[in-house]
Amino acid sequence: MNIRKSKEFQAIKSVRKDDSPPMLTIKHCDRADMVELIGGVLEAQFEIDNGYLLLVTEGNPHEEALYIYFLDSSLEIKDSVELSADYTPGILSNVSMIPPNKIRFSFFDKSESWSAAVLHRPKFHFLGNKYPVKRKHPFLYKSWLEIKKVLNGTQNVGIHRIPAPFKCGIRF
Template sequence: MPTKEINEFHVIDTIEKPNETPRVLLENKNLKKQIEVSGKVLEAQYRIGENFLILVTEGNPFEEALYVYYFSNSLDLMDSLELSAMYSEGMLRNVALSDSGDIMFSFFDNNEQWVLKVFSHPKYAFFNNKYPVKSKISVFHKNWLSLTKP
């Protein structure tokens, strides 16, 4: 599936409550629809085929988390992942799109490289996500996303 960087989403509002993960309200300009997701800073956005891939961080480099969301063209959540480690600094850097459509970046350390793949068809991938990658979707759910550190 072709992957291209887009600029269709923008931040409408951030929602912060004590002792809770911040949330952000995003709007897709073309669809005129809104979605609320964990995080605070819209870092990157892509169109993959007809679907959307959104990368959001909390905006706290001293204990950062990266949230990856994969939405259908009608903004239904298809899959999501979180990259975080308690008390660990992080910053999304060196984001690049490979020739194969994978998204590569560094997060905890500038010398590391993470590879985010979006499958053309969902797959069962039991125990695919290893710490510090977390999935909030059930183990028995088919995954569209894979985040690994080669």
């Protein structure tokens, strides 16, 4: 499995209704096929031997969510993950490839890194992921994507710690 940058998709339209996240329609450039995704901006796209890895944001850095999608070669969404934290800004940056099947990026804080890997075959999981990684599947599910927080050069599935508020110079 080899990961490489892609330009196979282009954003067609982004529609936001009420307080719900925007919906993005993308089109495969070589085919007439279109796919609708949660999100508003197609930030990055990668091709993998068995499909595509897409990074989509809502387009609002003040309270942003990052949606990571794995589509198979027939453009069916095989897995998706949301990375978000309430009242926390997020800007996608420092996106890089780590062959053979992984990307690394920063989202909440430029000094923190996350990795997203497309697995060779899906894994079964019971219950959800640790905050701030969110999936739509509440219990037993099959996942192709593995999202990890990178700490000091090693990967850990960690909790994104938001600094505690200060009051009168005392942290609590």
